[in-house]
Amino acid sequence: MKIAIILPEKAIYRDVWRAAKLAELLQFLKGADGAEVEVVIGLPRAADEVWRRGEAEIKAIAPRCIVRHLGWERVATEMALRMYPAIQSDLEGIHEVSIPRDWGWNFTDCDAWIVLADAWHGAVLPLKPTAFYVRDLAARYVPSAFGQDLHAPYWERQTDAFRLWRQSHAVVASSDATLDDLSSYAGVRRSRLIKVPAFRALPVRRVKSERTADPTLLWLVEPDAGYDLANALEGLRIYKAEGGLARILVAGVNAHRLVSSELASELRTVPTWSRKVLECAALEPIAHESDLRRLIQRVDLVWSSALADGENEGLVRASAANLPFIGYRYPQSEMLAEALGVRVSFYNQSTPPEIADALHLASDATSFSGIERDSTLPAPTLPEEWLPVLDRLLR
Secondary structure (H helix, E strand, C coil), rough: EEEEECCCCCCHHHHHHHHHHHHHHHCCCCCCCCCCCCEEEEECCCHHHHHHHHHHHHHHHHHCEEEEEEEEEEEHHHHHHHHCCCCCCCCCCEEEEEEEEECCCCCCCCEEEEECCHHCEEEEEECEEEECCCCCCHHHCHHHHHCCCCCCCHHHHHHHHHHHHCCCCCEECCCCHHHHHHHHCCCHHHEEEEEECCCEEEEEEEECCCCCCEEEEEEEECCCCCCHHHHHHHHHHHHHHHHCCEEEEEEEEEHHHHHCCCCCCHCCCEEEHHHHHHHEEEEEEEHHHHHHHHHHHCCCCCEECCCCCCCHHHHHHHHCCCCCCCEEHHHHHHHHHHCCCEEEEEEEECHHHHHHHHHHHHHHCCCCCCCCCCCCCCCCCCCHHHHHHHHHCCC
């Protein structure tokens, strides 16, 4: 029995990590006939060195899986139906579909697909029984991060994506709040929804070499509207102006755009006095999961200014290192914090004063005496918890 895990075209380190964690679980399962599960992961094309590093990180977690080069191709629906006449899905009114390619079998040698869903792909043509794994529906809460107006291409693709999700064998999420969104916003029937546990990171042991009274704050951020940069920067400026002692480490896939000549458009309207706080911050890029793990080893606090990250990266990594977390309060984040047992300092509104207060509260409540803190191993996610998904795909 062979299962394909197919990543989105715009996959970043968190998607690759989740695909590897899922492969790790699936490879320990057996089908109803007792057959072992073979896992194939579609990893998007990249420069050879970057792709090989991604493959190596997947293999480190799930050594038995097969990793293939993946490319997403958009095809006119009429042409796709001529290429694959056996397709049963209702595609009326959909002008283009997305097909995952591996320059071999295009994953049709697999018995089923689990697609890490990204609505930007639009309607994914289900050449095999398909389940969609949905991290969140952030576009419902922060639409400006996905399209500037109602005519942006994203919204038509999202509509097409939802139509195929509704016809899939299953749609999977790790949060009750996201399942509610899938039902009320995406229109997926409850009978198709399956809840699975959130993936948990391996424990991280802090290895800070400097022993000072001042903490180091890791700010996970991307230069887009989903991270509310204007309020976050002004909140950080207030925190520092009021005597906040934390040293700031800014990290993200595109963190360099916060200070480079390619200044992100979201920053151009931010007042200069708010942006100046970045002058005393260190910037670190995150290309792979191992980059983030190394950063976590050096810090005392984790802050994410994301407005709607359903499987909050900061929370998951704070849990792995037994560190306090600061972030915006929303249902998925609260549920995850409770499940992981993370010490949190939430702000109820993304406003500069509330952000500054949350940063003060977290840093003042934490001891930085230099005593090494041992992280505790969270309860593992069990392979059997994914059996309902396999049963739905292979029934």
